[in-house]
Amino acid sequence: MKHHAAFGLAMEDIDAVVVEDSKPMQTILRSILLSFKVARVRVFDSVDEALEASLAEPPNVILTDWRMAPTSGYQFLRLVRHRHMEPLCYVPILFITAHGTRPLVDKALRAGAHHVLVKPVSPSTLFKRLKWLLADDRPMILENSGFYNIYGIQKAMDEQAEKMQSLAGARLHHRVATQKRAEVEGAVEAAFDSKEEEPEKVFAGVKKEAPPKQHSAAAKHIRNAGFAPFKGLKLH
Template sequence: MKHHAAYGLGLEDLDVVIVEDSKPMQTLIRSILISFKVARVRVFDSADEALEAMLSEPPNVILADWRMAPTSGYQLLRLIRHRHMEPLCYVPLIFITAHGTRALVDKGLRAGAHHLLVKPLSPSTLHSRLAWLVTDDRTMILENSGFYNIDGIHKTLDVQAEKLKTLENARTYHEQATKRLAAVKSAVEKEFASASKGVPESPEHIAKRVIPAARDRKAPRISAFGATRATGT
């Protein structure tokens, strides 16, 4: 096991490679990094061009856009994480993207990315992430697939996914219980309105007659963890 290539360095010691096909974003990220007084900044329009340069001069950090053509940032990450790409396999990569969905973040981190930043990018956000990165002591391990990854990342993401699933199930249960309660209240109100036109019934008699009927309506069966039958998600 080995630490990533930026571990223990100061920001002023970093050799940073930017891989971005947007000229305005290149200019923005470069100017932000220069304001941090990093040692070196190299900018490339494509992943293929960057890879060729990095093979001869590996950087300490890579900042890469997720969506690029013909080789995407994700494909670049998978290339450099292969065990035959040493020492590039130890270089931390941070994605910069306009599409920070939960699925994309999960995919990127499971593939070996150290972090993901969402556009528009602010200097304070990038500074805090780089400051965190140089103190991140998680080691890189070689997986059975032949690719290097962050030690324990899959377990960490699995735990987070399970927590999110539990929260989502609890939310679903609450929504369904709220709907059932509203249905019962509506039925009781209708019965009161109907009874007011004739012989009044006591609330106890109405409840005995209405609530079982409301329970018999076709509604998803629920448990303490949410719906017991598929909800389509």
């Protein structure tokens, strides 16, 4: 096992290669790297040009974009990591891309990239990543596929994926539990509201009896006498 080509070096000793098809981004990265007082910065528009120059003079670190044509950054990574590319296969590669999705990061790291940065990258972030890289003592190993990779990276990525899956499951469980709780609370509240309204509805449905009719003293006398007014009265 062997360490990557930048391990143990000082920032001032770094020979950096930048592969970027955007001219403005080339200028930005060159300016940032030179502000770190690195020894050398070489910039290339395409993978083919960078590969040819890097084979002739292997750099200590490669910074490359992901989406490029006709050869992509991922294809460049796979070319560099092949065992027939020694000593270039030991050069650490940092991706700087505008498409830093989780699947892209997973794919890049599993294929042997040391880090993935998302555009726009700040000078402080890039400096920290380079300082971290210079101290990264993970050795490079040759896999059965014939490509070099970072020792332990596959296991580390599997563990991270498992943690993310567990976290996603926990979030889903929490969301479902919260929804069920809201449904139960709504049902209980509706039940209490129904009980409070029930007496009002019962009384509202009861027909009130009319108060007993009051009769005059004359009417009472006639009723008690056993005859009704005008009963048997003949009209002439």
